[in-house]
Amino acid sequence: xxxxxxxxxxxxxxxxxxxxxxxxxxxxxxxxxxxxxxxxxxxxxxxxxxxxxxxxxxxxxxxxxxxxxxxxxxxxxxxxxxxxxxxxxxxxxxxxxxxxxxxxxxxxxxxx
Numbered sequence: 224x225x226x227x228x229x230x231x232x233x234x235x236x237x238x239x240x241x242x243x244x245x246x247x248x249x250x251x252x253x254x255x256x257x258x259x260x261x262x263x264x265x266x267x268x269x270x271x272x273x274x275x276x277x278x279x280x281x282x283x284x285x286x287x288x289x290x291x292x293x294x295x296x297x298x299x300x301x302x303x304x305x306x307x308x309x310x311x312x313x314x315x316x317x318x319x320x321x322x323x324x325x326x327x328x329x330x331x332x333x334x335x
Contacts, residue, residue: 229262239259241288249294270285
């Protein structure tokens with residue numbers, strides 16, 4: 224399998240990822256489970272690559288995925304210029320250990 228299903232159907236999974244990726248770009252760092260962090264890392268890399276392109280079509284594609292216009296503006300004007308010389312590896316994942324309630328492996332994902 225090329226991706227994790229996370230116990231959700233495709234529309235719920237897409238909605239989850241849209242919200243989490245938007246939060247990652249808004250706050251630069253979020254705490255989530257390791258499985259979600261690994262999936263989000265792929266999607267955030269695609270969004271940053273779009274932002275590095277910087278044209279109108281790329282902006283519209285980013286707007287179609289991210290849930291906030293302010294976050295898209297931040298992505299294109301602040302985040303993308305930081306990575307203009309970098310060819311990938313935009314995020315870093317730190318493992319935190321198990322969560323108290325259900326012992327799910329937790330992690331912090333942040334922009335490098």
